[in-house]
Amino acid sequence: MMSFLSKDTHAQTRFNWPWRSQSPLSAQLLVDIPPEVELSDYRRLPSSGSESPSGLLHGEGFKEEPIPDLDIFFERLYEYFCAKGLRCIITKWIIEILNILFMVCCIGFFFLFVDWDTLIHLKCGVEALESGEKPCDLMKVIKHDPLVPFTLPKMITVGSMVILTSYGLTNFLKFFVQLRSTLNVRQFYNDRLKVNDLEIQTISWPRIIEKVVLLQKSQKLCVVRDLSEHDIIMRIMRKENYLIGMVNKGILSFPIRSCVPGAGPTVRSHQHDRRNHLILPKALEWTLNWCIFQSMFDSKFCVRKEFLTSPDVLKKRLIFVGIAMLILSPCLVIFPLVYVILRHAEEIYNHPSTASSRRWSNLSRWIFREYNEVDHFFRHRMNNSAVHSLNYLKQFPTPLVSIVAKFVSFVSGGLAGALIIIGFVGESILEGHIFGRNLLWYTIVFGAIAAVSRKVVADELQVIDPEGAMCLAVHQTHYMPKRWRGKESSELVRREYDTLFPYTIIMLLEEMASIFITPYLLIFELPKRVDDILRFISDFTIYVDGVGDVCSLSLFDFKRHGNTNYGSPFNGLKSLRSSQGKMEKSFLRYMQFQVLFIFFYYACSVTYHKCILCAVKG
Numbered sequence: 001m002m003s004f005l006s007k008d009t010h011a012q013t014r015f016n017w018p019w020r021s022q023s024p025l026s027a028q029l030l031v032d033i034p035p036e037v038e039l040s041d042y043r044r045l046p047s048s049g050s051e052s053p054s055g056l057l058h059g060e061g062f063k064e065e066p067i068p069d070l071d072i073f074f075e076r077l078y079e080y081f082c083a084k085g086l087r088c089i090i091t092k093w094i095i096e097i098l099n100i101l102f103m104v105c106c107i108g109f110f111f112l113f114v115d116w117d118t119l120i121h122l123k124c125g126v127e128a129l130e131s132g133e134k135p136c137d138l139m140k141v142i143k144h145d146p147l148v149p150f151t152l153p154k155m156i157t158v159g160s161m162v163i164l165t166s167y168g169l170t171n172f173l174k175f176f177v178q179l180r181s182t183l184n185v186r187q188f189y190n191d192r193l194k195v196n197d198l199e200i201q202t203i204s205w206p207r208i209i210e211k212v213v214l215l216q217k218s219q220k221l222c223v224v225r226d227l228s229e230h231d232i233i234m235r236i237m238r239k240e241n242y243l244i245g246m247v248n249k250g251i252l253s254f255p256i257r258s259c260v261p262g263a264g265p266t267v268r269s270h271q272h273d274r275r276n277h278l279i280l281p282k283a284l285e286w287t288l289n290w291c292i293f294q295s296m297f298d299s300k301f302c303v304r305k306e307f308l309t310s311p312d313v314l315k316k317r318l319i320f321v322g323i324a325m326l327i328l329s330p331c332l333v334i335f336p337l338v339y340v341i342l343r344h345a346e347e348i349y350n351h352p353s354t355a356s357s358r359r360w361s362n363l364s365r366w367i368f369r370e371y372n373e374v375d376h377f378f379r380h381r382m383n384n385s386a387v388h389s390l391n392y393l394k395q396f397p398t399p400l401v402s403i404v405a406k407f408v409s410f411v412s413g414g415l416a417g418a419l420i421i422i423g424f425v426g427e428s429i430l431e432g433h434i435f436g437r438n439l440l441w442y443t444i445v446f447g448a449i450a451a452v453s454r455k456v457v458a459d460e461l462q463v464i465d466p467e468g469a470m471c472l473a474v475h476q477t478h479y480m481p482k483r484w485r486g487k488e489s490s491e492l493v494r495r496e497y498d499t500l501f502p503y504t505i506i507m508l509l510e511e512m513a514s515i516f517i518t519p520y521l522l523i524f525e526l527p528k529r530v531d532d533i534l535r536f537i538s539d540f541t542i543y544v545d546g547v548g549d550v551c552s553l554s555l556f557d558f559k560r561h562g563n564t565n566y567g568s569p570f571n572g573l574k575s576l577r578s579s580q581g582k583m584e585k586s587f588l589r590y591m592q593f594q595v596l597f598i599f600f601y602y603a604c605s606v607t608y609h610k611c612i613l614c615a616v617k618g
Contacts, residue, residue: 070221071301071548074235080185081208082376085197089182093175100168104161107338111157112146160331192219205374206593209233225546233372233590234550238301239293240369241551243285245540247366248579251532253278254525261513264363265481265496267579280363281514283325284521291317296537301548303541308534315527322522329515336512344508356455357504358390362511364500368477370586371554377593385476389501392469396494397458405456408449416446478585539576553578556587 083089124136147154189195193211195203209229216227225231234241246252250267253276257263264278291314296307307314325332360368360382368385369378419439423430430439466489474480484493502510542552553561562568566581578584 071235071238073221074232076181076185077188077208077212078205078236078374080182080189081200081205084201086182086186087197093171097168097172097175100164100171103335103338103342104164104168106342107157107161107164107334108146111334112154113143115141115143156330157334159328160334163328163331164335205376230372231547233374234544234547234554236374237372237554238297238548238550239289241371241554242293242537242540243288243366244369244371244582245551245553245578246533246536247278247280247363248582249536250276250278250579251529251536252280254521254529256525261510261517262361262363264361264367264499278363278367279517279521280366281511281518282362283511283514283518285362285366287318287321287325287518287522291321292533297549302543303537303549308538311530311534314534315530318522318526318530322519322526325515325522326519329519333512333515336508336515340508340512344504356452358386358393358501359504359507360386361500361502361507367500368479370478370589371551371556371583372586372590381476385473386501388469388473388476389497392466392473392488393494393498393501394459394462395464395466395469395489396491397462397464399458401456402458405453409453409457412446412453413450416443416450419443419446478589479580481580553583554586556583556590558584 080086080089083092119141122136122138122141147158186197189197189200192215193208195208195211206229209232212221212232213227213229215221221227253267255274255276256279258277260277260279262279262281264280266275266277268275296303298304365378365382368382373381419430419442422439423443430443432439434442470480470484470488470493484496487493540552541549542555542557543549544555558568559570559572561572561576561578561583562570563577563581563584564571566584568584
């Protein structure tokens, strides 16, 4: 590991920021402190041997004493802030457990108890009267012995229910394990930061950090060194910064075809000097978290030497998890399938146009996310970029498709409108049948086709300006590869951007497909990247006194990782620079939030005192 950098290499010193002496918050903003990120998805229970604050993990009240395990402490402090108070946390936990219970019931009922063959041929209403049969009894479609015979599909269904039930039971137990620590975090907010659950609804995160930093001066939370804003952020984002760096350096790119579901843009790997497709579905992200990030640190948050020197152990672990996931994949694929039906079926039924909505893919979130950018700031930036990104993808109209869509929309909309008028004339007419379906069914189908086809028709008022639309999108995404520059109107750029911002329904289908793709990557492709992963961790890890090992890119060390093409005062080795100036962009983004908060806070304070003075004089 490298020794920590001297103060003269710090970004604040080199850039001579004018506000360095204006506030205690900015005075120590980047002084000897590395950022670590802990995603909400990376929640973990501390081991019995870890250095954990007794107040957080064992339910004791907070005492005025140093906190040994600051990672867990700040992680839960941030989670409490994002959840907006104790009531919201408890309600969210209860709702999550109820959602899991509801999904288990739905899977069991629809896949085991419902006799679909009988249901399809069941005649009700007018059909029953015309055929002379008795009114349909829906209880006939319920199986009394759902597991007889116990076929392979039923075995898969039962397996999925067992897995989902185990997951729900784990969450249920985790609720009680973490409840005491959550109560202690609430006590810390109320008693030591003087922020109650009502105030936490509106207070900003930089303000919370400032309160913690000021508290450090009177009550030593950390005995090794004084806390700073940069320290806190690095502890919260320790693992995330490593994953951001791996994606940025092309470590998680594989030689796969562009037609593979979830395959993203191509990047040039610095290790192999060839272009491969990035891919990072949620299933692979969770696996990397469990196999790498949760096992690479010791109790003092230093990377274990045996982890770096034992690539075969990591390869075997990845292959084992891949084989286990492959065996369980038929059971696991049921979860997203049922979720899609429960979550989006009603929405698409009532608003068919939502089928053409778009969302950021999981890969795009890790491409765009910057070092030390906490989750709620990042989500805010991505939400702002969605409108501009959608506008950019509209810059590529397909005249032929638009012409056909206009015709389909006209015909289907006209038929749906005619059937609606017929319904006003006589409601019973809609019960008439054509080709075995009543007219009400045709009304719904034609209406849905019309709604979807209208979304495909090009907007006649759309101004075609791909360069301008891309400029607005880049202002929020901060992502503009060199191969895109000057080619904003090309099909290549549009296609790659479409993989990052796909249709919602396409993204959901890709996540289901990833359950089968991830085992392939874990068994055959990712073991080939183990040496690159360990080399990245070794080359980009630095020890910070009082913080532990962190990703060196999150330190904003311009002397070692700087790129003068992006405004850095130093030019580091090409192999150590971040791709596309991500470190420099991350630094500016970090300073933007911290400094704007400082200026806004003190401006409000001055305004407040002026108002009080005027009131006294008046």
